[in-house]
Amino acid sequence: MRLPRPRSLAGQLFAMQAVLVAVVVAGCALFTYLSDRGQAETAARRQATAAARAVADSASVREAITGAGDPTARLQPYASDVQRHTGVDFVTIMDTDGIRWTHPDRDRIGERFLGHIGPALKGRTFSETYTGTLGPSVRVVTPVYGGEHRVVGLVSAGITIDEITAQARGQVLAVAGVAIAALVLGGIGTYVINARLRRHTHGMNAAELSRMHAYHQAALHAVREGLVMLDAQRRVALINDGARELLGTGEEAVGRGVAELGLPAPLTGALLAAEPRVDEVHLTADRVVVVNTSPVASGERRGTVVTLRDHTELQSVMGELDSERGFTQALRSQAHEAANRLHTVVSLIELGRADDAVEFATAELELAQALTDQVVGAVSEPVLAALLLGKAAQANEHGVELVVSGETRIDDGLLPQTLPARDLVTVLGNLIDNAVDAAQGSPRARVTVTARADADALLLRVTDTGPGVDPEHADAVFERGWSTKPAGPGGRGLGLALVRQAAGRGGGTLELAQAPDGGATFTVRLPLSGAVPEQRTDSVREARA
Template sequence: MRFPLPRSLAGQLFAMQAVLVAVVVAGCALFTYISDRNQAQNAAQRQATAAATAVADSPSVRAAIEGSGDPSERLQPYALDVQRHTGVDFVTIMDPAGIRWTHPDEKQIGKRFLGHIGPALKGRTFPETYTGTLGPSVRVVTPVYGDGHRVVGLVSAGITIDEITAQARGQVLAVTGVAGAALVLGGIGTYVINARLRRHTHGMNASELSRMHAYHQAALHAVREGLVMLDGQRRVALINDGARELLGVGDDAMGRGVAELGLPAPLTGALLAAEPRVDEVHLTADRVVVVNTSPVASGNRRGTVVTLRDHTELQSVMGELDSERGFTQALRSQAHEAANRLHTVVSLIELGRAEEAVDFATAELELAQTLTDQVVGAVSEPVLAALLLGKAAQANEHGVELVVSGDTRIDDGLLPQALAARDLVTVLGNLIDNAVDAAQGSPRARVTVTARATVDALLLRVTDTGPGVDPEHSDAVFERGWSTKPAGPGGRGLGLALVRQAVRRNGGTLELARPAEGGAAFTALLPLGTGTTTTSLSAVRTGTATTSQDGTP
């Protein structure tokens, strides 16, 4: 017959533990019963031996046996008295032929002893279990010595098996009571433990838990968003593949503290914070991530759930969108200015001042064409040329003059495919935007851009005439969130942080200096060659780097 098992894992464990406790208790009770019975038999044998040898060594017994008259008259009262005092069931004194002189049942006196007497006749005391007139008993037979060390009689003392069983039964009842109490306590303890287990497993069985674990692992590895769970000591208790990729950590992150992962300080601070963080933008070595943290508590356990979203591509697209929006605004402004100039030319012609109209138009065309010719002549790379022209128009709208230095030179095709145009736009565009903001309102508001490429390296330098950067903030200026401008709806202080991220991603360096004429100078040096770069930063900056016949600067 097959008994149905409980459905839940906790129920199955309770049933198994209850059966196990019952089997153990029953086994202990049976072992105790057998052990107590054997001990009772041994004790009865020792008790009978003591009684029999005491009677056999008694001088009065020897005297009654060797004296005249019937030994039974003197020995029967003595045997009954010994039987009462020693607690044995019978004391039988007999002659060497086995004829009884004493017996608890006087009718058995004079009859032959039921049992073995051979070893005793040879002078040896021996025990045996034998069924006599009183039933099965544990008995001892010992010789009685007379003069000349000869056997003149035999003594047998014993305790019946029923008496021994009664003694063992009392002990077994006590053991059974203890075993029953142990079984009840074990069952109660097992029930309490499994009730707690049932709460933790929500009543699910083993197959359901296994299936849930499989789904859990599949979901963790499938989702692209990062998920990190921290315990109360801010150690990583769980991390999925997406989080490892976004944070740039290896498989050894499990069990390590957040401070040991080597993350940027602002990101580490966000993960260690006790209060929740919502949609905070942070930078890793090469990514822009949005961080959300939520403290959790379960009983006495504390922890934090962290979700990470990759906004690297979105941030780059937004940067490009901002650039395009700036270009559009610049074009709109230029179109407005062009319309004003055209109205001026038309009005001069209507006033009959044609020569002045031609001179005015020619001057405007030369001014506009000068910057275009300068940029296109020095920078053949289309992305950088377009960026410089657009930023020049934007700077003009803010009352800032953007100047391309005379030593700027980048030939088309010199920049390798490994250097993404998006990174160039990020680096140079953000540097120019920050320089324009810094130069606004300053005397001779000007931003100077230098872009120079050799076989091994690309130098991008942006100088402004603004107030400059306090030397104490030389390192902090590249951290996310640092800015001298008031924060807007989208926050501030991300541009230079993105610049440093893009430069590091391409294996370059970024420096901040304070020129002698004032302002600030940001210099980015990006390696271009596939081999070891031998061109020093100072050589590229001063324009003294040359190219040998084998192509090495």
């Protein structure tokens, strides 16, 4: 048997609010009824007191009581007039023994008054609620004074409870009408509010909302990709652990504007953009991130969902892969050249010119061995030596001569203390690739590489014979996306930005200068182990400027 689905949160709130409004309205109505009933009794008592005292103070009443003749004949018409004009239900005038001289019912005249008269005989006006011949009533009894301040009679005036109840009932009906109107308006308002709540909660009940929140929090912390949600004012509404790590922010990022997070300007611009961004590559202080943004509209509120993927490792691997691809192409070219040279040597031997064949082969071997001996002799670090040899073959393939300067000297075991091998490939590989691209087509196309370890720093310098860099673009050349060449399928303008990022991670600097031959010179300085911390801090700041 399938259990019924629990009522939605909006439905539960509607039921609770409707009951609450009904209870409040009923309570107010009951309080108003009791209050009006009490006020009606108080007003009846004041009205009866005024009528009784007016009759007791009348000179004609005093004369009728103390004079000769039957008091009833004179007092009954008078009492009837007073009763009619004052709105009380009865006016009874009696002697000091309580025998009635007047009564609304003439048959009751001459009978004893039903009620208390003791306080009035002592000269005090008092009121009470008593059941008499006309039923329960609120009555007032007051003395009538004759000569020498002597009590000669009593006057009682009152209003029946039925009359008071009838007056209160009319007021209660008005209150009930107001209460019903308030209940209807409250119900309509509650329904409208809860209908809106139902739309926002998609008709889910409290348990479903709680479970969804728990899953939401677990998913945010479990996913490795970065996720940032921005509100309509471009403030951070939500950020998960992955995004905090990629952007270098903390818990205080929530509620702050994107411009206040201290991110690089291109990345800040991408997050603030109104249009969607798809797979854009951006750099932070030490990361390469792929950014996707998607605007979100929900009713009147708008925002942006931002996803971030860490591209740092992949970018490094792609750089290494590009280098390996270049090495492969260079080796293929060298193999082709070697085959050509071997055919030349064989042909010379077949022609009987063995001496010319030996001379030709020896010259080629000496030329190839010279660069290898120079690199291996100056650079004992295997990663750097292999990188320079590979790049030399790759540059030769593009018609550019790669020269290792005589200042180059790197001992084995030095680089792991200064720069990881992967960062070395990123820094020097990108600098050489850019230099080879710039030197192609120039007279005596050449790229000169210097790698030297000084007392406290490692210096890496790459100089080309290309056209150089316009001084107006000296700062922009390090920004992501800047390039003098058309963008390819994978985009351009990322190499120098990655170089500066890698140098910054090592606490170093990246500088651009004009080469003596008119080309460009890029210099990277990285502090060695044991460098002064203040110098490292300044270098980081300069690299990130």
